[in-house]
Amino acid sequence: MGLKEKLSQYFGYDTFKDGQEKIINATLNGQDVLGIMPTGGGKSLCYQLPAIAMKGLTIVISPLISLMKDQVDALEEMGVPATFLNSSLDDATYQKRIEGIRTNHYKLLYIAPERLCAPLFLDLVQELDISMVAVDEAHCISQWGHDFRPHYKEIPGFIKNISPRPVVAAYTATATTKVIQEIKELLALQTPVESIIGFDRPNLFYQVIKTGDKFAYVRNTITKKFSGQSGIIYCATRKTVESLTEKLKNLGLPIGAYHGGMSAENREQSQQDFINDRIPIIVATNAFGMGINKPDVRFIIHFNMPQNMEAYYQEAGRGGRDGESCDCTILYSPADIVRQKQLIQLNQISPEREKLLFENLQYLVDYCHTNDCLRKKILQYFGESAGYERCDNCGNCLDKAEMVDISLDAQKILSCIYRMKNRYGLNMVISVLRGSKNKKIIAFQLDKLSTYGIMKDHTLESLREIIMTLVAKGYILVTADEYPVLKLTATAGKVLKGDEKVYHKKHLLEIKTDKTKTMA
Ligand code: ADP
Numbered sequence: 001m002g003l004k005e006k007l008s009q010y011f012g013y014d015t016f017k018d019g020q021e022k023i024i025n026a027t028l029n030g031q032d033v034l035g036i037m038p039t040g041g042g043k044s045l046c047y048q049l050p051a052i053a054m055k056g057l058t059i060v061i062s063p064l065i066s067l068m069k070d071q072v073d074a075l076e077e078m079g080v081p082a083t084f085l086n087s088s089l090d091d092a093t094y095q096k097r098i099e100g101i102r103t104n105h106y107k108l109l110y111i112a113p114e115r116l117c118a119p120l121f122l123d124l125v126q127e128l129d130i131s132m133v134a135v136d137e138a139h140c141i142s143q144w145g146h147d148f149r150p151h152y153k154e155i156p157g158f159i160k161n162i163s164p165r166p167v168v169a170a171y172t173a174t175a176t177t178k179v180i181q182e183i184k185e186l187l188a189l190q191t192p193v194e195s196i197i198g199f200d201r202p203n204l205f206y207q208v209i210k211t212g213d214k215f216a217y218v219r220n221t222i223t224k225k226f227s228g229q230s231g232i233i234y235c236a237t238r239k240t241v242e243s244l245t246e247k248l249k250n251l252g253l254p255i256g257a258y259h260g261g262m263s264a265e266n267r268e269q270s271q272q273d274f275i276n277d278r279i280p281i282i283v284a285t286n287a288f289g290m291g292i293n294k295p296d297v298r299f300i301i302h303f304n305m306p307q308n309m310e311a312y313y314q315e316a317g318r319g320g321r322d323g324e325s326c327d328c329t330i331l332y333s334p335a336d337i338v339r340q341k342q343l344i345q346l347n348q349i350s351p352e353r354e355k356l357l358f359e360n361l362q363y364l365v366d367y368c369h370t371n372d373c374l375r376k377k378i379l380q381y382f383g384e385s386a387g388y389e390r391c392d393n394c395g396n397c398l399d400k401a402e403m404v405d406i407s408l409d410a411q412k413i414l415s416c417i418y419r420m421k422n423r424y425g426l427n428m429v430i431s432v433l434r435g436s437k438n439k440k441i442i443a444f445q446l447d448k449l450s451t452y453g454i455m456k457d458h459t460l461e462s463l464r465e466i467i468m469t470l471v472a473k474g475y476i477l478v479t480a481d482e483y484p485v486l487k488l489t490a491t492a493g494k495v496l497k498g499d500e501k502v503y504h505k506k507h508l509l510e511i512k513t514d515k516t517k518t519m520a
Pocket of ligand 1: 015020043
């Protein structure tokens with residue numbers, strides 16, 4: 001039976017999705033592969049189909065326990081013998097499955113990484129004919145990725161112990177060069193055939209909304225624009241999930257909640273209610289969603305700014321799986337940046353990793369402040385060129401806001417940073433520009449600078465907005481330190497000399513205070 005026939009017989013599809021055929025052919029040829037495809041790109045078929053065609057057993061290593069059961073059920077339905085081993089099984093079931101594996105009953109075995117070093121399993125592996133090890137969510141092996149899982153470090157040793165060496169197939173939706181390099185090295189992939197599949201999701205409408213009243217935005221979205229439709233609202237903390245859920249429920253809206261602090265039972269209930277359309281909207285932390293494949297999610301709101309672009313892309317990518325449109329909105333407020341920084345600092349991590357996390361966060365801050373095409377900015381992050389200046393399907397491309405020339409304000413700010421010798425953070429720069437009598441300003445004699453008080457007619461919020469815009473445009477660099485400092489970049493000179501003009505949306509310069517700041 002040819003490949004196409006297998007595709008149609010087992011999976012019921014007539015054609016391959018982008019990149020699938022290349023990966024499948026290479027796998028069947030005995031070559032290692034690295035599939036970099038966005039969520040929903042169809043990576044499971046890339047290892048399932050060869051697994052069916054190859055003679056021995058395929059081991060799929062996956063961190064997603066909920067997904068294992070779904071996939072195994074789906075395979076069994078197609079008539080492919082498959083099973084999984086993870087911590088959810090009781091002893092008797094576990095033993096029974098081990099026996100089934102020993103007697104070559106299965107074509108595919110899904111296993112959680114922490115099970116790899118169980119002695120019983122390791123002994124068993126020596127007896128088996130293993131044709132392929134497929135590593136799902138392979139970026140979890142990378143310390144630089146956003147989702148490092150220590151047990152992934154066991155995988156290379158595990159593969160080494162299998163003789164003859166099986167085909168190693170790695171899959172991820174993370175395409176940053178550093179992470180890709182680390183996956184290749186750590187998994188010791190042997191000249192892998194790589195396939196990077198387009199990260200563009202044209203049906204997702206990206207936008208960033210700067211509003212002083214986030215709650216009103218959410219309420220309007222649920223009751224008006226997307227009334228009765230399915231959506232996910234992501235929050236940065238469990239506390240925000242709880243308070244927002246309660247406020248929305250008080251309005252009589254059908255809302256579920258999901259976060260890591262809830263009992264496993266309640267989480268499962270929320271997830272099932274959402275997937276089965278009993279409750280169309282879920283308010284959740286980033287604990288929700290890995291492996292969720294609900295096709296008709298019409299809006300994804302980030303009530304707080306996510307920590308990095310990879311996480312954002314994954315979370316927003318849970319919308320519009322059916323190919324129909326989905327609004328992906330970040331509700332931006334400067335308070336969120338502070339909170340995300342605190343969340344980074346809460347973890348005991350190495351200074352290098354902390355620096356990287358701050359850099360990643362900064363990319364997202366830039367994303368929130370850019371006036372350029374948002375889709376282009378996302379693709380740029382993943383190393384893909386958009387091939388256009390404007391996508392005409394994102395908040396920025398469709399924004400008809402009046403633009404005003406802020407070159408003079410920009411010059412004042414840049415020269416103030418220059419006079420402050422590139423040594424202070426955002427709040428100090430703003431304080432000097434507004435002529436604050438703050439003790440520190442006086443102590444450091446910053447009140448003697450010629451730029452002291454030259455923007456005292458501006459509100460704190462509008463100054464912050466302009467400065468962050470200058471950061472997004474690349475004239476100012478925010479250092480990735482615990483106490484970030486503003487520094488001028490080489491291009492700042494062009495604005496200072498008047499060779500380059502700076503424009504910004506008029507209404508954003510009139511931002512008032514952020515009422516949601518008090519909502520944790
Ligand atoms: P990923 O694991 O990359 O997030 P999945 O493997 O879950 O994505 O696939 C996403 C969706 O695409 C699934 O609903 C799957 O059935 C579908 N799919 C996969 N391959 C094909 C194909 N060749 N033709 C049509 N649909 C496909």
